[in-house]
Amino acid sequence: MTGELFPRPPAEVAPGAVHLPGWLDAGEQRRLVESCRTWAKPPAGLRTVRMPRGGEMSVRSFCLGWHWYPYGYARTVVDGDGAPVKPFPAVLGDLARRAAQAAYGAPCTAPYDIALINFYDATARMGLHRDSDERSDAPVVSLSLGDTCVFRFGNTGTRTRPWTDVELLSGDLFVFGGPSRLAYHGVPRIRPGTAPPDLGLTGRLNITLRVSGLDDSAGH
Numbered sequence: 001m002t003g004e005l006f007p008r009p010p011a012e013v014a015p016g017a018v019h020l021p022g023w024l025d026a027g028e029q030r031r032l033v034e035s036c037r038t039w040a041k042p043p044a045g046l047r048t049v050r051m052p053r054g055g056e057m058s059v060r061s062f063c064l065g066w067h068w069y070p071y072g073y074a075r076t077v078v079d080g081d082g083a084p085v086k087p088f089p090a091v092l093g094d095l096a097r098r099a100a101q102a103a104y105g106a107p108c109t110a111p112y113d114i115a116l117i118n119f120y121d122a123t124a125r126m127g128l129h130r131d132s133d134e135r136s137d138a139p140v141v142s143l144s145l146g147d148t149c150v151f152r153f154g155n156t157g158t159r160t161r162p163w164t165d166v167e168l169l170s171g172d173l174f175v176f177g178g179p180s181r182l183a184y185h186g187v188p189r190i191r192p193g194t195a196p197p198d199l200g201l202t203g204r205l206n207i208t209l210r211v212s213g214l215d216d217s218a219g220h
Contacts, residue, residue: 003118014153032143063114065085104175110136120147135212144205153174
């Protein structure tokens with residue numbers, strides 16, 4: 001990120017898992033935050049996710065393109081207001097393709113069609129999990145906006161160690177595919193008050209872009 005005292009170099013955290021600090025400039029970040037505010041409005045807006053055993057996730061979420069619920073995808077918010085999910089915006093598809101090119105030096109031709117957007121307040125967390133409900137092995141693209149988080153990137157076999165903790169700042173890009181596509185990952189900590197002051201965001205937004213590999217006959 002420009003203006004940092006100690007610039008952070010790009011890093012391959014694990015095979016196929018790439019961290020590109022400061023990938024989004026300040027203008028791109030502001031535009032994405034404003035877009036998220038629009039996309040998050042009802043219907044099919046920001047919601048609290050309830051897990052099958054009755055617990056609630058501490059992050060609040062909304063989706064574009066396909067609606068994620070534990071553990072599948074649908075074209076409507078089946079665990080919320082029942083409204084049709086909002087379309088997947090072309091601007092996010094372009095971002096996903098640019099991100100894959102930046103991370104791997106080669107384009108990803110798969111059609112990105114899911115945005116899962118999580119909002120973290122100061123106390124929100126995300127347990128270790130795998131993004132395994134898709135029918136595609138295309139890389140997952142993760143964009144961070146707002147407060148810094150500790151992002152825990154683990155292995156593909158277990159929720160236990162080994163893992164690597166990476167600080168993701170506003171504007172950072174993290175892409176994971178190939179041998180790391182099904183690695184466990186989560187967010188054990190948010191660092192409140194670390195968002196860029198001119199972003200106008202309290203908390204953290206995480207925009208995760210995926211390729212579903214689904215057609216409408218696969219949705220519920």
